[in-house]
Amino acid sequence: LADAGPAAGRLRRWLAGRERRERALAALAEIGRRTERAAADGVPALLAQASVDLLRVPADETAAWVDFELRSAEYHGLLAEITEPSGGGADPAAARGFLPEALAERVLAQALDDTYRRVSLRGYQSFGARFALAQRRVILGDEMGLGKTIQALAALAHLAAQGHRHFLVVCPAGVLVNWTREIEARSTLRAVALHGPGRHDAFADWRGEGGVAVTTFQALTGFPELAAGELGMFVVDEAHLVKNPQARRSLAVAAWAARCAYVLFLTGTPMENRVSEFRSLVRILRPEAASGIGEVDTVAGSRAFRRAVAPAYLRRNQRDVLAELPGLQWTDEWEELSAADREAYRAAVRAGNFMAMRRAAYARPEESAKLARLLELVAEAAANGLKVVVFSAFREVLAVVEEALGRPAREGGGRLFGPISGSVPPARRQRLVDGFVAAAGHAVLLAQIEAGGIGINLQAASVVILCEPQVKPTMEQQAVARAHRMGQVRAVRVHRLLATDGVDQRMLEVLDRKARLFDAYARRSVVAESAPEAVDVSDTSLARRIVEDEQARLGALG
Structure with a gap:
């Protein structure tokens, strides 16, 4: 100046x-140049937010507690990173997977560079990432909801800070979009999707520029393997899918793993009495150790089994490592529409029917990408004995889900309740809820979001599935609050099913812009707390605008 x-x-x-x-x-x-960069980095909005925060009356005890409940995972994650770098907690031994002391000390001595990481780690998550780095070729089998993806990203970020440039993640097609979004949100690493018609061009780009490539089991078989030592880490999500050593995808995974020093298998499915399958996974990672595992006739969660497989396997359960008030984990499950889904969606767009566009992903159940992902989530919850609530705005969608889940739910030992809708009398609605709560182990409750999202308590559920995004954000929040409330003894995991390149994405873009503006200048103001409509988008112009935009977009695509 x-x-x-x-x-x-x-x-x-x-x-x-x-x-x-x-x-x-x-x-x-x-x-x-500096002012342009400041504008691009959002400094004016940050200064405006700072002004609002400084002028706001200090929060009272009640407001502080509400904020903690809303963001407890962030609070505890940051506190754990500051106070428990060694993976401690309510039960340090549990956080370390009951590993032998000598092995645990070796893991704790492993450095963990956070230069390229954008997320705080719980103590047990830090330990999991260190375990993957110290042991190099391992299976991380934490119970679902404990953040296996974040632990994998922490390990990738560390290796990137050490100079590695190429990383590869293999996963089911249904979670590929989630992986790329998590990489971009939780790290500064470059995400490259190797999927679809342009996957070979993307592979060439990744080979030259580096980053974290994400591909599917099917696509992996079509790529040339990198030279030994060129790949920094190879991550296999849902690794139980390669338990059959003769399967084509298992052979492809084994070939890539053989040429990489760091290999991380992720699977949240308990391996009860399946020692032979576990041995198949270990054989890919450590052939010399597989024969020494033996026929351990106990469940995967027992301490005896953990000690036997400690060099290659780490598993923690929620009850062992989450001692605080249960948190809320929200995951947007982005799915690529199948050919049948796209056909139904285009028909709805041509008709200008906004509601039909929103439920088009379930119009052809046998080929529905969203329904396939929903069934996977319910199956994983069943494997862990968890109760599930499925919400949708549409009775037709719930009918499709009911038909798809009825038979598998019975076979899995769980029970299916509902659907609860506006036409169900209150007394019957309460009987359905009571039956769901009283059911032993896994169970599923179906509910129309306006009917099931208000006025009933569902603390028994720890998994919530939203079949589509809602026009009013508060409607989703109220539905989730049926399970995530005082009295809940498990962390609640919310999965919102979304389709790429369609009405779901357009709805979120519009809603997100309004939410950002509101949050930037009046976060949790008295007006906002007392008037949910301040951030809801319920006017008919939203539907009309999205329909018109989608008609124009699809018309341009031919």
């Missing part, structure tokens, strides 16, 4: 002399 002073007026420039004038113009250009 001092050097730029002479540029403030003609007279000052003329009196400054040639050298000072040149210095002033250079300083002025630098100021321009």
Whole structure:
């Protein structure tokens, strides 16, 4: 600013002399570059938010507790990273998977560089990432909801800080989009999707530029393997899918794993009395150790089994490592529409039917990508003995889900309740809820979101599935609050099923813009707390605008 002073007026420039004038113009250009960068980085909005925060009356005890309940996972994650870097907690031994002391000490000695990481780690998550790095070729089998993806990203970020440039994640097609979004949100690493018609061009780009490539089991078989040592880490999500050593995808995974020093298998499915399958996974990672595992006739969660497989396997359960008030984990499950889904969606767009567009992903149940993912989530919850609530705005969608779940739910030992809708009398509705709560072990309750999202308590459920995004954000929040409330003894996991390149994405874009503006200038103000409609988008213009935009987009695509 001092050097730029002479540029403030003609007279000052003329009196400054040639050298000072040149210095002033250079300083002025630098100021321009810095202000442009500040604007691009969102500094004006941050300063505005700081002004709002400074002017706001200090929160009282009740408001502070509400904020903690809403963001307890963030609070505990940051506190754990500061106070429990060694993976401690309510039960340090449980956080370390009951590993032998010597092995646990070796893991704790492993450094963990956070240069490329954007998320705080719980103590047990830090330990899991260190375990993957210290042991190099392992299976992380934590119970679902404990953040296996975040632990894998922490390990990738560390290796990137050490100079590695290429990483590869293999996963089912249904979670590929989630992986790329998690990489972008939780790290500064470059995500490259190797999927679809352009996957080979994307592979060539990743080979040259580096980053974290994400692909499917099917696509993996079509890519040339990298040279030994070129791949920094190879991550296999839902690794139980390669338990059959003769399957084509298992052979492809084994070939890639053989050429990489760091290999991480992720699976939340308990391996009860399946020692032979577990041995198949270990054989890919550590062939010399597989024969020494033996026929351990106990469940995967027992301490005896953990000690037997400790060098290659780490598993923690929620009850062992989450001692605080249960948190809320929200996951957007992005799915690519199948050909049948797209056909039904295009028909709804041509008809200009907004509601039909929203439920088009379930119009052809046998080929529905969303329904396939919903069945996977319910099956995983059943394997862990968890109760599930499925919400949708549409009775037709719930009927499709009921038909698809009825038979598997019975076979899995669980029970299916509902659907609860506006036409169900209150007494019967309560009987359905009571039966769901009283059911032993896994069970599923279906509910129309306006009927099931208000006025009933569902603390028995720890998994919530939203079949589609809602027009009013508060409607989703109220539905989730049926399960995530005082009295809940498990962390609640919310899965919102979304389709890429369609009405779901357009709805979230519109809602997100309004939410960002509101949050930037009046976060949790008295008006916002007392008037949910301040951030809801319920006017008919939203539907009309989205329909018109989608008609134009699909028309341009032919």
